[in-house]
Amino acid sequence: MRVTCPWCGERDRREFTVQGDETALRRPHRDAPPEDWHAYIHLRDNPAGRLREMWYHDPCGTWIVVERDTVTHAVHGTTPAREAAR
Amino acid sequence: MRYSGFRVLAEGLRGNRGWTRAWRDPAPKDRYDTIIIGGGGHGLSTAYYLARNHGITDVAVLEKGYLGGGNVGRNTTIVRANYFLPGNSEFYSHSLKLWEGLEAELNYNVMHSQRGLINLFHSDSQRDAFVRRGNAMAAQGDDAILLDREGVRQLLPYLDFDNARFPIHGGLFHPRGGTARHDAVAWGYARAADRRGVDLIQNCEVTGIDIEGGRVVGVQTTRGAIRARRVGIVVAGRSSQVAAMAGLRLPIESHVLQAFVTEGLKPVIHHVISFGMGHFYISQSDKGGLVFGGDLDFYASYAARGNLPMVEHVMEAGMTLMPMIGRARVLRSWGGIMDMSPDGSPIIDRTPIEGLYLNCGWNYGGFKAVPASGWCMAHLMATGQPHEVAARYRLDRFATGRGLMDEEGTGAQHSLH
Numbered sequence: 001m002r003v004t005c006p007w008c009g010e011r012d013r014r015e016f017t018v019q020g021d022e023t024a025l026r027r028p029h030r031d032a033p034p035e036d037w038h039a040y041i042h043l044r045d046n047p048a049g050r051l052r053e054m055w056y057h058d059p060c061g062t063w064i065v066v067e068r069d070t071v072t073h074a075v076h077g078t079t080p081a082r083e084a085a086r
Numbered sequence: 087m088r089y090s091g092f093r094v095l096a097e098g099l100r101g102n103r104g105w106t107r108a109w110r111d112p113a114p115k116d117r118y119d120t121i122i123i124g125g126g127g128h129g130l131s132t133a134y135y136l137a138r139n140h141g142i143t144d145v146a147v148l149e150k151g152y153l154g155g156g157n158v159g160r161n162t163t164i165v166r167a168n169y170f171l172p173g174n175s176e177f178y179s180h181s182l183k184l185w186e187g188l189e190a191e192l193n194y195n196v197m198h199s200q201r202g203l204i205n206l207f208h209s210d211s212q213r214d215a216f217v218r219r220g221n222a223m224a225a226q227g228d229d230a231i232l233l234d235r236e237g238v239r240q241l242l243p244y245l246d247f248d249n250a251r252f253p254i255h256g257g258l259f260h261p262r263g264g265t266a267r268h269d270a271v272a273w274g275y276a277r278a279a280d281r282r283g284v285d286l287i288q289n290c291e292v293t294g295i296d297i298e299g300g301r302v303v304g305v306q307t308t309r310g311a312i313r314a315r316r317v318g319i320v321v322a323g324r325s326s327q328v329a330a331m332a333g334l335r336l337p338i339e340s341h342v343l344q345a346f347v348t349e350g351l352k353p354v355i356h357h358v359i360s361f362g363m364g365h366f367y368i369s370q371s372d373k374g375g376l377v378f379g380g381d382l383d384f385y386a387s388y389a390a391r392g393n394l395p396m397v398e399h400v401m402e403a404g405m406t407l408m409p410m411i412g413r414a415r416v417l418r419s420w421g422g423i424m425d426m427s428p429d430g431s432p433i434i435d436r437t438p439i440e441g442l443y444l445n446c447g448w449n450y451g452g453f454k455a456v457p458a459s460g461w462c463m464a465h466l467m468a469t470g471q472p473h474e475v476a477a478r479y480r481l482d483r484f485a486t487g488r489g490l491m492d493e494e495g496t497g498a499q500h501s502l503h
């Protein structure tokens with residue numbers, strides 16, 4: 001797999017750390033009910049197909065949202081997490 | 087047909103023309119008492135024990151591909167009972183005891199070989215952790231022997247004991263640990279379940295779960311609708327998709343785990359060796375191939391194949407541990423879809439839907455669990471109550487935070503196991 005870092009261009013998978021589902025961008029408010037926190041931490045759609053997930057590019061220190069197909073491993077687009085979170 | 091040594095001999099003399107098929111290939115009926123979705127190890131063992139322990143034989147196993155085409159035929163076949171935490175400890179202990187009588191029970195040679203498993207350690211603190219684990223195993227009634235460096239050297243003289251980063255200080259020896267022939271386990275349970283009247287239906291994908299008034303009433307499949315009053319979801323890596331058919335969202339991520347096998351060699355590795363610090367483990371199959379693997383690729387995947395960085399990592403770890411392995415040629419590598427739970431432990435439980443049961447979250451360790459998982463899932467589905475050795479495998483432990491079983495101690499979150 002090769003992934004395009006918005007700043008550094010197309011790079012080898014070895015340069016990245018994968019955190020998984022982009023749920024990290026949807027952190028509940030601290031007063032949210034426990035069910036919301038449970039869903040945030042544990043529950044996943046876990047699709048067989050396109051998934052948006054958090055990748056960290058180690059050399060430049062950027063969090064990236066990668067849209068990737070979990071069946072073919074094809075990468076369909078990357079956005080800096082800062083923009084995706086807006 | 088009963089299998090026996092005599093039968094093999096007699097058939098050999100008669101040109102092997104007398105063998106009959108191992109199980110029937112029935113068309114699905116339009117109604118069963120109980121449906122099991124998934125014809126992997128766990129689905130087949132569940133069906134078998136429903137019939138054997140509870141007399142429930144009006145059962146269909148629905149498999150979208152062929153029996154044993156999933157993880158049960160893709161794993162590295164290690165069978166062990168060296169867990170530490172209450173919940174896991176009694177469950178895997180029960181499973182190993184079932185393994186020890188499995189061949190006679192199923193009338194099938196699953197090639198269960200208790201060749202002994204050695205977990206290596208490389209520091210004083212790691213040794214202390216293994217002493218504690220060994221004591222927990224002994225307290226559970228299983229076997230554990232602490233080996234010092236010389237003890238390991240006697241069993242495994244070919245390891246690199248003086249590696250600068252991970253010098254070998256000793257190992258925890260689990261003599262009853264070992265391997266089994268993975269396909270044979272699926273086939274053995276399939277044949278034994280069929281002989282008790284269970285219908286094994288292949289090429290039958292479940293595409294919907296029918297629910298009326300909060301109760302499961304049947305399933306939709308590529309071979310038509312089938313009604314049932316009890317349905318078990320036992321689909322490992324596909325758990326999220328099938329549970330979604332019942333409107334459930336699970337605490338599961340599906341990841342890829344790779345494995346490798348070399349060309350056949352003369353017997354050289356007589357045990358199962360686990361090198362946790364390097365993420366590497368190995369055994370030698372009866373055909374002579376060195377079977378080994380490592381860690382997850384660490385991204386979600388349904389591809390049943392991995393990427394090169396993990397291949398390199400596993401090869402490097404193998405070379406670190408036993409430089410002699412560099413002379414062997416790798417024949418094949420493959421991947422399987424792992425149903426990863428946040429705490430690394432499984433789920434065998436009811437669901438909020440009456441009559442619908444869930445068995446998943448096996449991570450990378452569900453092969454050894456096949457007998458006990460089927461035993462306990464059958465108990466749950468037949469009686470409505472969890473079996474005592476699986477009572478902690480609750481689905482709600484993530485929502486409540488009570489009873490999490492994080493065996494590795496890395497934290498009960500996805501991406502940490």
Ligand SMILES: Cc1cc2nc3c(=O)[nH]c(=O)nc-3n(C[C@H](O)[C@H](O)[C@H](O)COP(=O)(O)OP(=O)(O)OC[C@H]3O[C@@H](n4cnc5c(N)ncnc54)[C@H](O)[C@@H]3O)c2cc1C
Pocket residue numbers: 123124125126127128129148149150151152153154155156157158159160161162163164165290291292293320321322323324328343344345379420421422423424448449450451452453454455
């Ligand atoms: C490389 C690798 C190494 C491993 N090593 C070990 C090991 O050494 N020791 C160990 O204990 N465990 C190991 N495991 C883990 C173990 O193989 C799995 O945890 C276990 O096999 C999963 O349970 P199963 O056998 O029921 O799964 P599977 O065999 O995957 O069965 C699930 C079945 O469900 C079917 N299915 C899915 N969706 C549907 C549908 N909609 N309708 C009908 N059928 C459906 C699938 O086709 C499949 O046949 C390893 C796994 C891998 C991949």
Ligand SMILES: [Zn+2]
Pocket residue numbers: 005006007008009057059060061062
């Ligand atoms: Zn970058």
